[in-house]
Amino acid sequence: MEARVSxxxxxxxxxxxxxxxxxxxxxxxxxxxxxxxxMWLLLAAESDVGGLAERTRASMPAVSQHLAKLKLAGLVRSRREGRRQVYLVDDPVMAAAVRLLLDPSQARFQPRASISAPAYPASTTASSA
Incomplete structure (x- = not known):
């Protein structure tokens, strides 16, 4: 009888x-x-809504809504700094997951070709005259 190797x-x-x-x-x-x-930007540095809006090229209300969802889930938190509300990542496990997925040095994902772009070079054959 043969022993089973685990x-x-x-x-x-x-x-x-x-x-x-x-x-x-x-x-x-x-x-x-x-x-x-x-999340990626907040991993690099704490920021207020205006700074995040500028770097993401989104409106301040849109960024604020996204931050509210992240804050409600416990992924980010905020603190008052004078008149500004400054945001930072508050979940070290999710921070590690985001770094793992997005850090260019990890090369986890390769850029994909656009769906509308051909997956091969265009034909360069000359037409016969």
Whole structure:
């Protein structure tokens, strides 16, 4: 009788539905390119709404709405600095996930060709005359 060799990888733990819901909610928030961009910018430096709006090229009300959602989920927090409200990342685990996905040194994702652009060079054959 042959002995069965076990895999060297540990078995995945069973996760509670609440834990999965919590993680799915956090990732759903980051499914928005704007919120992902805001998180990336806040990882580099704390900022107010005006600074984020300038760097994302979005309106201040739009950035403010995205920040409110991120804050409600506990991914960012704010503090008062004089008359300004300054935002910073408040979830180290999600910060690590964003860095892992977006850091250019990780080269996780390669730029994709536009859907409307051909995946191959245009034909350069000369027409016969």
């Amino acid at each position: 895999s060297s990888r540990p078995r995945a733990a069973v996760l509670e539905p609440d834990r999965l819901d919590e993680a799915a909610t956090a990732f759903a928030l980051l499914a928005s390119p704007m919120r992902l961009h805001i």
